[in-house]
Amino acid sequence: MLAVPATPLRARLSEIFRHDPDVTLRDDEFDRCAREMFAFQFEYNAPYAAYCQRRRVTPDSINHWTEVPPVPTAAFKEVPLVTGRPENAALLFRTSGTTRGPERRGTHYIMDPKLYEEALLPMFAAYLLPDTMPLAFVSLIPSALQAPDSSLSCMVTVATEQFASIDAGSYLDPERGLLESDLERTVAELTQRGTPILLLGTSFAFVHWLDSLAARDRRFVLPEGSRLMDTGGFKSRGRSVPASTLRAGYADRLGLPEYACINEYGMTELGSQFYDTLLRDRVLARTPPARRSKRPAPWVRTRAVDPETLAVVPEGEVGILQHFDLANLYSVLAVQTEDLGRVHADGFEMLGRPLNAVPRGCSIALDILLEAVADRS
Amino acid sequence: MSFDAFWLPHLPPDVRILTRTLFDGSTIRFPELTHQHVLGLCQSLLEAADRARAITVRERIAALDRAVALLGDPAGELFGLATRLIPVTTGYSAEMTRYVLERMSQDWTGPALETLVAAELGDPAPLEGPVRDPQTGRRVAAYGPGLTAHIFSGNVPGVAVTSLIRALLVKAASFGKTASDEPVLPVLFARALNQAHPVLAETLALTYWPGGTDQPEAALFRAAETVIVYGGVDTAAAARQRIGPGARLIVHGPRLSFGLVNAAALDPEQMITTADDVALACSIFDQQGCVSPHLIYLLGSEPLAADFARRLADALARVETQLPRGRLSAAEAAAVQEARARAEFRAIAGQKVILYAGPRASFTVVFDPDDAFEVSCLNRLVYVKYLPQLDRLPGLLEAVRPFLQSIGMAGFTESQQAELATLLGPLGVSRMTSFVALPWPPPAWHHDGSEPLRELIRWIDLET
Numbered sequence: 023m024l025a026v027p028a029t030p031l032r033a034r035l036s037e038i039f040r041h042d043p044d045v046t047l048r049d050d051e052f053d054r055c056a057r058e059m060f061a062f063q064f065e066y067n068a069p070y071a072a073y074c075q076r077r078r079v080t081p082d083s084i085n086h087w088t089e090v091p092p093v094p095t096a097a098f099k100e101v102p103l104v105t106g107r108p109e110n111a112a113l114l115f116r117t118s119g120t121t122r123g124p125e126r127r128g129t130h131y132i133m134d135p136k137l138y139e140e141a142l143l144p145m146f147a148a149y150l151l152p153d154t155m156p157l158a159f160v161s162l163i164p165s166a167l168q169a170p171d172s173s174l175s176c177m178v179t180v181a182t183e184q185f186a187s188i189d190a191g192s193y194l195d196p197e198r199g200l201l202e203s204d205l206e207r208t209v210a211e212l213t214q215r216g217t218p219i220l221l222l223g224t225s226f227a228f229v230h231w232l233d234s235l236a237a238r239d240r241r242f243v244l245p246e247g248s249r250l251m252d253t254g255g256f257k258s259r260g261r262s263v264p265a266s267t268l269r270a271g272y273a274d275r276l277g278l279p280e281y282a283c284i285n286e287y288g289m290t291e292l293g294s295q296f297y298d299t300l301l302r303d304r305v306l307a308r309t310p311p312a313r314r315s316k317r318p319a320p321w322v323r324t325r326a327v328d329p330e331t332l333a334v335v336p337e338g339e340v341g342i343l344q345h346f347d348l349a350n351l352y353s354v355l356a357v358q359t360e361d362l363g364r365v366h367a368d369g370f371e372m373l374g375r376p377l378n379a380v381p382r383g384c385s386i387a388l389d390i391l392l393e394a395v396a397d398r399s
Numbered sequence: 400m401s402f403d404a405f406w407l408p409h410l411p412p413d414v415r416i417l418t419r420t421l422f423d424g425s426t427i428r429f430p431e432l433t434h435q436h437v438l439g440l441c442q443s444l445l446e447a448a449d450r451a452r453a454i455t456v457r458e459r460i461a462a463l464d465r466a467v468a469l470l471g472d473p474a475g476e477l478f479g480l481a482t483r484l485i486p487v488t489t490g491y492s493a494e495m496t497r498y499v500l501e502r503m504s505q506d507w508t509g510p511a512l513e514t515l516v517a518a519e520l521g522d523p524a525p526l527e528g529p530v531r532d533p534q535t536g537r538r539v540a541a542y543g544p545g546l547t548a549h550i551f552s553g554n555v556p557g558v559a560v561t562s563l564i565r566a567l568l569v570k571a572a573s574f575g576k577t578a579s580d581e582p583v584l585p586v587l588f589a590r591a592l593n594q595a596h597p598v599l600a601e602t603l604a605l606t607y608w609p610g611g612t613d614q615p616e617a618a619l620f621r622a623a624e625t626v627i628v629y630g631g632v633d634t635a636a637a638a639r640q641r642i643g644p645g646a647r648l649i650v651h652g653p654r655l656s657f658g659l660v661n662a663a664a665l666d667p668e669q670m671i672t673t674a675d676d677v678a679l680a681c682s683i684f685d686q687q688g689c690v691s692p693h694l695i696y697l698l699g700s701e702p703l704a705a706d707f708a709r710r711l712a713d714a715l716a717r718v719e720t721q722l723p724r725g726r727l728s729a730a731e732a733a734a735v736q737e738a739r740a741r742a743e744f745r746a747i748a749g750q751k752v753i754l755y756a757g758p759r760a761s762f763t764v765v766f767d768p769d770d771a772f773e774v775s776c777l778n779r780l781v782y783v784k785y786l787p788q789l790d791r792l793p794g795l796l797e798a799v800r801p802f803l804q805s806i807g808m809a810g811f812t813e814s815q816q817a818e819l820a821t822l823l824g825p826l827g828v829s830r831m832t833s834f835v836a837l838p839w840p841p842p843a844w845h846h847d848g849s850e851p852l853r854e855l856i857r858w859i860d861l862e863t
Contacts, residue, residue, distance in 0.1 A: 101748040329732030341729070362730070
């Protein structure tokens with residue numbers, strides 16, 4: 023058997039990834055690719071095939087991509103969900119291990135790093151660099167070298183190599199934490215030179231930096247054209263800061279307007295990423311949606327399902343988000359997340375992670391107990 | 400409809416009343432209290448407690464008996480309000496609400512309270528004045544706290560009423576802050592008590608404020624001699640920081656329980672009864688009580704344990720028809736889906752895990768031959784595991800030691816139970832009982848291992 027199973031879809035996807043970011047793939051094209059991908063995965067992804075067979079779903083039994091069974095992200099912690107052989111994976115991404123102990127981490131096997139890059143770069147450019155301004159990239163995310171199994175680190179390293187006019191370095195050391203003085207020195211220098219900056223970091227890291235700046239009453243006014251990408255929520259540690267508070271901090275301490283602060287939503291289990299549309303909408307002089315919204319890439323379909331019945335909920339209603347992502351060629355097309363959200367015609371809104379739900383009283387708070395248990399074991 | 404979710408006999412007239420609308424359109428009203436208001440209310444409570452001091456423990460028990468009869472009367476107005484509103488605030492089904500109310504009120508009757516007082520205090524006479532202690536020759540008197548603050552959680556309606564009753568028995572005044580998902584029952588209890596004995600009802604203050612409302616909480620914590628907190632780790636930590644000097648803090652924090660079934664309870668004649676008993680214990684309070692089992696360990700053999708898992712699923716389906724599961728938040732339902740997905744994929748990965756998933760997210764049983772302890776996401780999701788040897792248990796429970804509370808047992812002789820107690824007592828388990836009794840601790844139980852009435856009391860020794 024070939025190291026990576028072959029399929030004509032692979033070449034087709036390279037074309038699809040060059041699609042106009044603002045136009046979603048036509049339904050019939052998406053459907054054709056999705057069902058072909060499902061058949062491919064059914065053949066080469068044994069655990070996924072077993073999952074489908076338990077539901078009596080096979081490539082022959084379905085007529086539409088909506089019938090492809092989505093896999094909950096929790097499954098990635100239990101089995102290798104890879105189309106092809108795990109040992110042939112070129113690289114591995116793992117979820118962070120905090121909530122359930124180090125051994126149970128979700129893994130995404132990357133069979134074809136080129137595919138991963140081809141899906142990543144156009145959307146990154148479309149939503150963070152819609153004006154093709156030359157930018158110095160300043161990262162609060164460990165580099166891929168420092169964190170080889172982090173999909174986020176990989177993403178930032180690849181994007182920096184491809185798009186940065188200046189690679190101004192990464193300032194989050196996995197051991198030592200945020201290297202504040204180095205970071206601030208770099209930012210000050212670039213600001214003085216008038217070089218626009220793209221700051222990239224997790225919301226968690228930005229909260230820490232903003233708190234530190236506030237404590238010293240230090241602020242920057244970043245050069246015009248500067249912007250920021252933040253990602254992720256607060257898992258189960260750290261203060262929970264509402265996004266609006268965070269953005270107020272970006273405005274106050276970094277001089278960044280609202281539209282220049284773009285949130286990215288991605289996960290280890292998905293090949294594609296989602297971005298707020300604000301900056302792109304502004305540059306293209308379009309009216310942004312009423313609420314901050316993420317627009318799926320042309321090759322992704324997102325829907326919300328009822329958490330009890332898993333039936334699709336009407337537009338605008340809260341449900342668990344599922345993504346059908348053609349970039350997941352070598353894992354599973356359809357992924358059911360643990361995130362709640364609302365889907366609209368022009369994108370979807372995130373409502374955050376269910377596991378941070380308020381616990382009920384003296385019965386055990388699951389999150390807290392799991393942390394305590396993880397600490398003790 | 401609109402419900403005043405507060406009982407504040409000395410509330411100043413200038414206080415603003417806020418409203419919260421529930422999902423069915425009904426509203427609950429509660430006052431916006433300042434630091435000053437709370438201090439004033441606490442002062443009034445202390446004065447009321449003084450005026451009520453002469454009311455003896457026996458008289459209090461009689462008054463409570465009358466109050467509970469009013470509250471628990473299925474034809475009465477108060478019961479009607481309870482069954483109308485509690486499902487809306489807590490999410491419990493109407494059937495579950497009725498069942499819980501009817502059952503819990505049996506623990507608040509005169510005879511039940513007399514049992515409690517006798518069990519913990521023997522003779523309540525010291526609460527009335529100095530009494531010669533025959534053992535030591537000295538005279539002793541007992542005092543409850545002047546003012547007790549209660550911070551309630553919302554997962555089990557009725558726990559709050561028990562807490563207030565304990566305080567009343569030791570002659571303490573009480574200021575109770577209710578939980579956002581259960582602001583109703585304590586207030587109805589106060590109204591019932593007011594009908595039975597208005598002077599006693601004046602020693603109660605009950606209201607709701609949103610969690611983290613700094614000022615009223617700070618005032619309450621400073622004024623109270625004893626603070627009783629029900630709830631998560633954060634609530635307890637916050638309380639510890641803020642109680643006054645010399646004040647006592649009693650915490651009923653996060654707890655979990657599990658079940659242990661011996662092979663003897665799994666023989667053909669007993670299997671179904673055992674499954675039914677376990678299913679009911681897992682379904683009461685939708686498994687959200689500290690007494691609710693997360694996991695059932697079975698002794699005997701793996702095939703027997705797997706068979707039990709299947710029977711348990713059938714039994715849970717039967718319980719669901721009589722006592723439907725309540726409304727779940729999206730987050731709670733998502734947690735069930737996630738747990739089901741993990742179980743299913745472990746089975747796909749070749750582990751001998753079997754998943755029984757009730758329709759929608761109504762109930763779930765996960766059979767897993769790996770005996771590692773697993774914490775449930777609750778809402779009627781139970782793990783069933785084969786335990787090859789009893790002496791593995793202490794090791795398996797090590798990680799959850801600080802949280803252990805109750806064990807439901809089936810199929811053990813009395814002497815075997817005593818051996819289990821010797822094995823598991825050191826781990827912090829505070830109650831071992833049948834599955835039938837598991838959801839309903841008796842009035843005189845050692846709540847989380849302590850004596851809830853006695854721990855409220857301060858003794859004074861007269862040594863002359």
